[in-house]
Amino acid sequence: MALTATGIGSGLDITNIVNVLVDAEKLPKEAAFNKAEDSIKAKVSAIGSLKSDLSAFQTALAKLADGTGLESRKVETGDSQYFTATADKKAQSGTYNIQVTQLAQAHKVAGSAVADQTLAVGEGTLAFTVTGSSFNVAVAGTDNLVDIAAKINEAPDNSGVTATVITSDAGSRLVFSADNTGVDNQISVTATDTTGAGLGNMFNGGALTQLTAPANAIVSIDNQQVTSQSNRVSGAITGVTLDLTQAGSNQTGMLKISRDTETVKNNLTEFVDAYNKLMTSVETLSGYKPDSDRPLQGDAMVRSLASQVRNMVSDRVDQAGGGSIGLFDIGISVDRFGTMTVNNSTLDTALADNMTGVEQLFSTPVTGLGNRLDALAEEYVKTGGVLDSRDSILSGEQRRLDDQKLVFSRKMEQLEARLLKQFNAMDLVVASLNQQSTGLAERLNSLPGVLGR
Template structure:
């Protein structure tokens, strides 16, 4: 008869014996799996931090790639209500007196009044001439003021007129406005009635029934007492690199426009680059460091990609850039690099460079292709772009993780098979031992029953 429980025949704790034997093979391998998994996770996390640090550095570079951020102008217009102004890097430092005699305005005319926006006018056409460009809109007898305005505004050949319906105490009327300001953009409007269709359009828009609500005027401004007429209230190019927006007119009031190099903005841009570079180098050092005291290595210690990034960065920031025949480097504008790869700024030397060689500073960073900011950005982009070197590395780690999971699953099946095999073998042994014990007990009983046997 077979045994129904393990260990009954031999008296051994078979389950525990099997567990100990299986654990002896399983635990070291599982520990190895866990260590490998932790290493991969640490590298995935570290590579993510590296990408984030590179992207932040790239954001700082973007500011320097546009030369205008390294050659900014400070504009002062006081508290005058007559104009505002902006200046680009081409504007020269200087002071100008400004007087605004007249603002530019858009020509605006209105037709005769009707009782309501739903009033119809007649059948025919409305003809427009704006700055020498003509277009015509057909009007049906059933079109009211609102429909007429819609037709004009949606006309495919509209040359620059906006129509609207205005309701006032006098009634409702169609008002036409030129889309552009200035005398040259004035318009003419005339109504032509269809034959046999009455005189409604002519009566509303021709002759005395048409009212000029606002003339089309040019702006008149004086810059250092020199007159300038402009069709627009935005004046570009009167002063090189300066855009003036006229807001109010009073020829008797003179205001002052002052333009100067914004040295603080330039220094802030340069300092921002230095701080961002140092932050990146700090993160790289942290991710690839080795702690000799604790004898522990960071996740990317000895990583070839990290070494390559650091090497390229150090090389690029040490290079000289040709700017219009002049060779210039970071050191020349007051930026030095220590043996640990960290930058520092000599404020006095930078101030001197801003005062004497602003073009050199701009060219050092922003020259197309060869400028330092552009070179660094191209290098960083190779790593952080979609499908770039960092994404390739992350894909490699993902593949390693998948292979590890496959190995863990295969090993778990192997351990299950080992446990089943050992349990079967020990149970077979237990059955044999039980049978031998039973046979021995039977023999002993028969021996004890023989005549002459003395039981002690």
């Protein structure tokens, strides 16, 4: 008779024995797997942290590499309500008197009014010309004002006209507005009827009314008149763009342009802070420390990055007028602990006396410190770059580890099944022997005794 439960024949706790034997082989290996997986995850996280710090470093470098953060200009317009202004690196320091005589206006014309805008107008073609370019719109016999406006606005060759239906006390009419201001952008409309005379009666001759005359902007800069097609005036003052907001007869505003030294200092300080954060991150992730578990400790890739950055910040850049300039010359130095610091007094002097040299140090194409550091960082953070490649390697290691864990799990299942089978077989043998022993004892006890007879 077969046993239906383990251990009955032998009296042993077979399930527990098997579990202990399997765990003796499984637990050390699982601990190794977990340690390897934790290491991979820690490295992936470290790579992500390094990539983030490099990107922040690039953000700080961007303002210096192209020169925009070193050539900031401060624009002051007082409380002027007549214009605003912006200045780029080409703008020279100076003060200007600005008077806005006239704002630029867009040309607007309108057809004759109708009582009901939902009624059809006529059938034919509307031809438009603006800024020397022409386009035609076909009008169907069923089109009302709204339909015609939509066709004009959606015309693929529309050269600068926007149509709108305006309804007033006098009725509804189509209004055509030039998209651009200035006298060069006048609208002309010609209607050609194929059926009836509805289009011609609405848009030809005296039926077409001018609502707003086209006008150029007129502005006086230090008593010198400047005419512009738009209310944005560029080029009148080198490097300065004026946005005209209101005309004021005989109202003069003041425009002052100066170097924005404070912003330049802030941008340089951001660079120093980003550098220190990056170097601290490198040390935290890969620097040697006894009894530590740093994820990238001693990693050659990270140490190479740090070495290249340190070498670059100690380099000097040739100046256009001769000689060279380095960070130390403008008050930025690296101490023996690897921390970059700023000497504000030296920096102020450099910004006041050698701003051109500061710009050349960072923003000289290819050889400028900002461009070289940015190019180095880009090699690491770009798609398919050094850090992406390392991530790919770690992902491969994780996949192989997952495969190993799966194979090992199946091996342990097989081991457990084999041990259970072996112990159950042993249990059956012991049960059988116990039954035989019991039967033999009973038979011996039933034999007639020879003593006392």
